[in-house]
Every structure is written in structure tokens, then in C-alpha cells.
Amino acid sequence: MTSVIVLRGVSPLGGDPRDLVIAGGRIAAVTPPGGGEHTSVVADAADGAAGGTRRGPLIVDGAGLIALPGFVDLHTHLREPGREDAETVESGTRAAALGGYTAVFAMANTDPVADTAGVVEQVWRLGQDAGHCEVRPVGAVTKGLAGSQLAELGAMATSAAAVRMFSDDGHCVSDALLMRRALEYVKAFDGVVAQHAEEPRLTAGAQMNEGAMAACLGLPGWPAVAEEAIIARDALLAGHVDSRLHVCHVSTAGSVEIIRWAKAKGWRVTAEVTPHHLLLTEDLVASYDPVYKVNPPLRTKADTEALRAGLADGTIDCVATDHAPHAPEDKETEWAAARPGMLGLETALSVVIETMVTTGHLDWAGVADRLAAAPARIGGVTDTVLDVAQFAQVGTPATLTLLDPRAQRVIDPAGFASRSTNTPYRGRTLPGVIRATFLRGRPTVLDGKIV
Numbered sequence: 001m002t003s004v005i006v007l008r009g010v011s012p013l014g015g016d017p018r019d020l021v022i023a024g025g026r027i028a029a030v031t032p033p034g035g036g037e038h039t040s041v042v043a044d045a046a047d048g049a050a051g052g053t054r055r056g057p058l059i060v061d062g063a064g065l066i067a068l069p070g071f072v073d074l075h076t077h078l079r080e081p082g083r084e085d086a087e088t089v090e091s092g093t094r095a096a097a098l099g100g101y102t103a104v105f106a107m108a109n110t111d112p113v114a115d116t117a118g119v120v121e122q123v124w125r126l127g128q129d130a131g132h133c134e135v136r137p138v139g140a141v142t143k144g145l146a147g148s149q150l151a152e153l154g155a156m157a158t159s160a161a162a163v164r165m166f167s168d169d170g171h172c173v174s175d176a177l178l179m180r181r182a183l184e185y186v187k188a189f190d191g192v193v194a195q196h197a198e199e200p201r202l203t204a205g206a207q208m209n210e211g212a213m214a215a216c217l218g219l220p221g222w223p224a225v226a227e228e229a230i231i232a233r234d235a236l237l238a239g240h241v242d243s244r245l246h247v248c249h250v251s252t253a254g255s256v257e258i259i260r261w262a263k264a265k266g267w268r269v270t271a272e273v274t275p276h277h278l279l280l281t282e283d284l285v286a287s288y289d290p291v292y293k294v295n296p297p298l299r300t301k302a303d304t305e306a307l308r309a310g311l312a313d314g315t316i317d318c319v320a321t322d323h324a325p326h327a328p329e330d331k332e333t334e335w336a337a338a339r340p341g342m343l344g345l346e347t348a349l350s351v352v353i354e355t356m357v358t359t360g361h362l363d364w365a366g367v368a369d370r371l372a373a374a375p376a377r378i379g380g381v382t383d384t385v386l387d388v389a390q391f392a393q394v395g396t397p398a399t400l401t402l403l404d405p406r407a408q409r410v411i412d413p414a415g416f417a418s419r420s421t422n423t424p425y426r427g428r429t430l431p432g433v434i435r436a437t438f439l440r441g442r443p444t445v446l447d448g449k450i451v
């Protein structure tokens with residue numbers, strides 16, 4: 001594979017077209033778009049950057065494509081070890097690269113649970129071997145996700161996987177003292193505790209959002225307050241011990257208000273929203289199709305609107321997919337028995353365009369911040385720019401994705417790289433197609449296909 005690449009006529013952050021020359025894993029030159037006799041200028045720049053060895057750069061026709069920094073997903077379930085039938089590190093990171101991602105945080109609710117240095121190192125190594133994107137393992141907060149004893153946080157932080165984010169996701173750390181201790185402990189290595197905010201006593205037996213729709217469908221409700229009470233408590237704890245809290249998959253308007261309040265206090269609280277909570281609402285549950293079953297549940301239109309506004313104004317820092325693959329026997333069953341969770345990696349950008357760009361909530365620089373720079377800051381990812389203003393400048397890492405904002409596609413999981421098919425968007429036409437992804441100057445996706 002050639003080490004010099006020229007991206008011809010791409011629009012960084014949706015701005016004026018440029019030729020980007022990539023060499024040595026970084027942006028080596030940025031020039032006005034060439035073509036014709038300008039080719040040699042670009043090729044010369046590439047040669048210079050490559051140390052004078054002419055190997056013939058790989059030319060990528062980027063006309064009409066927008067270049068954004070590679071996306072960072074703070075919330076991915078890769079299912080390995082334990083449920084390799086639903087997803088593996090290899091298949092999940094392929095899905096990630098095809099979705100424009102260059103780094104994913106692999107959640108700890110595997111089997112065995114990622115609560116020791118051994119398991120997080122195993123996942124990290126599998127990610128290195130697959131090579132489709134960076135894999136950053138998330139360590140469990142409590143042993144076995146059981147919520148009673150802290151896991152070996154320090155051992156995971158100092159392991160080869162260098163864990164910085166800890167979460168019992170799938171479960172809430174509901175014990176306030178344990179949550180306080182975890183927040184205090186991770187300060188030693190600038191870690192962050194990512195909370196799945198769900199007061200379990202308020203959600204026992206819950207099957208969907210609590211409200212009129214649940215009453216109508218005869219399903220036990222999952223009230224907004226079960227999420228909001230934990231977020232408020234944890235924000236207070238994070239403020240009290242001056243540590244970093246990250247709130248997973250925020251789903252209610254009230255949660256947005258609480259996070260806005262916590263940030264105004266100056267506490268170190270960050271938050272993510274999933275694509276599905278930006279787009280989908282609880283009425284879909286009327287079909288009783290378990291593809292719409294997810295934790296936290298799909299909420300109301302008013303909630304989606306508050307989430308969009310919160311993401312637009314930065315109250316919610318970033319988008320995270322909560323990519324949750326499930327095998328057919330766990331998902332394609334009756335509603336009450338089905339596992340919660342939906343796929344996200346291969347459709348996230350499209351849903352963000354549909355809900356945030358088309359609606360005028362975010363421009364492309366805003367998308368770059370919410371999908372790449374902000375999660376990189378929260379997770380401590382260094383290959384992605386931490387400030388979108390630094391993107392596509394000479395010397396910055398060539399970790400980026402190229403997308404066609406005008407192309408539409410009909411979502412069909414048969415074409416997904418994921419091993420699972422539980423997408424709630426099957427049959428929908430959505431905008432935006434990823435054409436290429438580069439990780440430190442190396443193509444992971446070209447022409448919409450894994451390299």
C-alpha cells in the first residue's frame with residue numbers, strides 16, 4: 001500500500017474544496033483543488049512529504065465529498081468475549097470503519113465481564129489485530145457488574161489497554177457510596193465514570209417509556225424520573241468530589257435540564273445521546289416489534305426535540321451509538337422476552353444528518369465536534385483532533401472520513417458488516433454515505449468497502 005495519498009477536491013468540514021496530501025500518517029499539504037497540470041504540484045508535495053521517494057501517490061477523487069475527522073464512539077458493544085455469534089471485535093470494528101469511525105470504546109458487559117487487566121488487554125489486542133479502528137476497552141466499575149464491590153480500576157488503567165473510561169453499562173451503579181468511591185478513585189489517572197442512569201427500583205419489570213402509550217399498550221412503564229434521579233445524584237457526587245462523570249444515552253427532556261444545571265455549576269459532567277433517541281419515538285412500540293426495544297426506552301417527540309436542542313447547544317456533548325448487536329434468538333421473539341438494544345455504527349451519521357443537519361441544528365463543523373472532537377476529548381483519544389479548527393491543517397493526524405452528503409440509501413442490514421441485523425431503520429431511506437475512512441493515514445475504507 002502506497003504511503004502517500006492525495007484526496008482530490010474534498011471539502012474539509014463542508015468548506016471550500018481542497019486537495020489534501022497525506023504522508024507519514026499526517027496531513028502533509030493542503031492546496032487549492034488541482035486537476036490537469038496541477039496534478040504534478042500535488043504529486044511533488046506528496047513526494048517531498050514522503051522524503052523524496054516517488055512511489056506514485058494513491059489518488060482519491062473526492063469531488064462532492066465532505067471530509068470530517070474520524071468519528072469516535074464512546075459506547076459500542078462488541079460482544080467479544082462471550083457472544084461472538086452476535087458480534088466480534090473484528091466484525092464490530094468493520095462496521096465502525098464503514099460508518100466513518102476511527103475509534104470505538106468497547107463496553108464492559110461481555111462474558112467474562114471486562115473487570116480485570118486480563119480481559120481489557122485481550123479486547124485491546126483483538127482490536128489491534130483487526131486493525132479497522134482503534135479499540136479502547138471500557139473497564140467495569142464493579143466486579144462482575146454486580147454493583148457491590150469496586151473492580152480493579154487501577155490495574156486496568158495501568159494495563160496495556162490504558163483504560164480511562166469505566167462503566168457498568170447495561171446496569172446502573174445504583175449504590176451512592178460505591179459511585180462516590182469510583183469517582184474518587186479514577187481521579188488518580190484522569191479517568192471518567194460513565195453511568196447508565198437507571199434507578200433499578202423504579203424500573204423493575206419495565207418494558208417501555210412510562211406514560212399514556214404504555215397504558216394503552218398494556219406494558220409496564222420505565223419512568224423518566226428513573227433516569228433523571230440518578231443523573232442528578234451523580235452530578236452532585238461528581239461536583240462534591242470534583243471528578244469526571246459521563247452520562248450514557250441521555251433520553252429525556254428532564255435529563256437535558258439537569259445536565260445543563262450541572263454544567264452551569266462548573267461540575268465536570270459530560271453526556272452523550274444516541275442516534276435512535278434523536279430520531280425515534282415510543283409510538284413505534286405499538287407494532288410490538290422488539291427491534292424497537294432498547295434501554296433506556298424510546299421516549300416522546302418532546303424528548304427528541306429537547307435532545308436535539310441540547311446536542312445543538314452543547315449541553316449534550318456528543319453522539320454515541322450504543323451499538324447493541326443481538327442474536328436472532330435473543331431479539332426476534334415476543335416483546336417481553338426480547339433483549340433491549342439496537343445496531344448503530346453503520347447508520348449513525350445518516351441519522352445525525354437527518355435529525356441535526358437537515359433540520360438546521362448543526363453545520364458540518366458542529367457534526368465534526370459532536371461525532372469526533374468532543375468524544376475524543378472525553379475519552380482521551382489523541383489521533384483525532386480535539387478541536388475542529390485544527391482539522392485538515394498541515395501536521396494534523398490524517399484520521400478522517402469522507403462522506404457524500406447528497407447520496408441516499410435504503411437501509412438493509414443484509415449489507416451490514418455487523419454480525420447482527422437488529423437495526424430499527426430497515427427499509428428507511430436515509431441521507432449520507434461514507435465513501436472512505438483513514439486511520440493515521442492508512443485507508444480502512446475505500447469506495448465504501450473495507451480495505
Ligand SMILES: NC(=O)N[C@@H](CC(=O)O)C(=O)O
Pocket residue numbers: 077109169170171196293294295296322324325339340341342
Ligand atoms: N442499550 C441497550 O438496550 N442494551 C445494551 C446495554 C446498555 O447500553 O444499556 C446491551 O448491551 O445490549
Ligand SMILES: [Zn+2]
Pocket residue numbers: 169170171196248249295296
Ligand atoms: Zn446502557
